[in-house]
Amino acid sequence: MTTVRTRFAPSPTGFLHIGGARTALFNWLFSRHYQGVFVLRIEDTDAARSTQESIQAILDSMSWLGLDWDEGPFYQTQRYDLYREHAYRLLETGGAYKCYCTPEELEAKRKQAQAEGKPFGYDRTCRNRTDRPEGKPFTVRLKVPLDGVTTVHDLVQGDVVFPNAELDDLILLRSDGSPTYNFCVVVDDATMQITHVIRGNDHLSNTPKQIVLYEALGYPLPQFAHIPLILGQDKSKLSKRHAAVAVMSYQESGFLPEALVNFLARLGWSHGDQEIFTQQELIENFTLEGVGKASGVFNTEKLLWLNQQYLKEASPARLGDLLLPHLEKLHIHTENNEHLQQIIRLQQERSKTLAEMAETITYYFVDEVTYDEKAARKFLKPESATLLEELLPQLETLEVFEPAALEALFHNFSEQKSLKLGNIAQPVRIALTGGSASPGLFEVMAILGKATVVQRIHRMIAWIRENQ
Structure with missing residues (x-):
């Protein structure tokens, strides 16, 4: 059997879009399922919009998602000689021709077609031209068959038929010698x-060309x-008004x-009723037969639920490393030590994201807490x-400041x-x-320690006396 080789080929004109990440994931899973090769190619021919920052953002996003590539990254801007070689090979064999029509002439024809209510396609003025004007700029166009059909045998969409008469003699090389997207x-x-x-359905119209x-x-x-494609909740194309669209x-x-990764895999692909997959399970079960024709709907609540399941199962040591930057944003400077990991163990089942976890554990690190107004009115x-x-x-005389002892003390006090x-x-x-x-009160007290607990209760007593 031929070795399976897939590729992901983003354009570095911005961040890695969530839809692009899903395409990369499907290619990666397919190649891994068949012990194949996954190639990364950067399509950077748009010189005006491609940036090194965008390239780095794509690489960082894929690395964060764990989508490692076997070959690449390759850059199209480093392969121009190869494209020109192929274009001139087609010129020599008669599969392509030089087009001397100027942009102004083509624009005039487009406007005329628009005025007549007709779709504009190149009228092939130069297709059978025999003269070769010296020194005049030209593009290289492909000779598309004038009759018959081109059928795309698609592994997801089924057979899709395109009449060749509707295809244009597409440009392969522009007049400045630069290659075009479909040709590259x-x-x-x-x-x-x-x-x-394997790519998004929005590329299907390019496939017959x-x-x-x-x-x-x-x-x-x-x-x-x-x-x-991935749609928003209102079934329109996913955009920033539905959810964040940048992977990072x-x-x-x-x-x-x-x-x-688990969430993206389930957008348009399924394996029975299973919702949560390990990476290995995704690799073992992913096939194109499991990809449906219907668009996946991006459900943020579902993603939050999934993330909560993974947070529950993650090791506190790993979460400690990941949590530190979120705490830094809140101006909390600490270390990933046993104290932080104790806090995480208590909080991880209650948190949907690391950012939420960081915000909810700030009271462990501040000198004074701010009382919630509603809670204060009700209980203080x-x-x-x-x-x-x-x-x-x-509390001050309790020798063993641990959850069981604290719970016994509180129950005895309440009974008294x-x-x-x-x-x-x-x-x-x-x-x-x-x-x-909060999480269990007695666990929280044990982590805070006797001195902090006593100090904060003293402060509350004073606050109640001043405000009631």
Whole structure:
């Protein structure tokens, strides 16, 4: 069997879009499933818009997602001689011709067609031209068959038929000698021996032009698979108004890469009813037969749910490393040590993102917490201050400041006062965390330590006396 070779070929004109990442993922999974080769190619022929920053952003995004490549990155701007060689080969064999029509002449024809309500296509003025004006600029155009059809045998969409009469004699080389997109893609895919071209459905209209080029150059066709686009919740094309569309914005928001990979894999592909996949499970189960024709809908809530599942299972040591930058943004400077990992163990099942986790654990690191107004109105009464004053000596003399001992102390105190546990637990919780919701109170107290707990309760008593 021929070795499977797939490729991802982004244009470096900005960040890596979430749709591009899904295309890269499908190519990567397909090649890994068949023990093939995954090629990375940077299509940087748009000199005006391509930037080194965008190239680096693409490489960083793919590395973060774990999509390692076997060959590349290749750059189209370093392959111009190869494209020109192929164009002149077609000129010699009669598969292409020189077109001397000026941009002004073509624009006049386009306007005339528009005025007549007709679609504009090049009228092939130069296709059979025999004169060769010396010194006049020319483009190189492909001789597309004038009749018959070109059929795309698509592994996802099925057979899609295009009448050749509707295809234009596309330009291969511009008048300045620079190659065009469709021409570069075919030369690259052919010379890189790509066996499967897996890309977004928005490229399907380019495929018949590319098939004609393959045939003119005498190269075997790869197999094509055009995957459905990703839509927003309103079923329109995914954009910033639906969700963040840059891959690295998800890293900045505190998503784990494996959660985003899992989520993207399930946008347009399925394997039974399974929702959560390890990387190895994705590789083992991914086939193009599992890719549907219907577009996947980007559901942010689903992504948050998935990320929460992965956060629950991640090691506190790893999460500590990942959490530090998010804490730094909040001006909290700490280390990934056992103290931080204790906090993470307590919080990781309650957090949907690392950014959310960082925000909810700030009370462990600040000198003073700010009391939530609603919680304060509900729970911080004058009688609460009296109870806290009675509780403090017992906390101060507690020898073993650990969850079990703290829980026993609170239950005994509540029974002595004939109160529900919440009557004392909630004021303490607000004193320590600023709010009325947190992980287990006694675990929080143990992590904060006796000195901090006592100091914060003293502060709350004073606050209640001043504000009630």
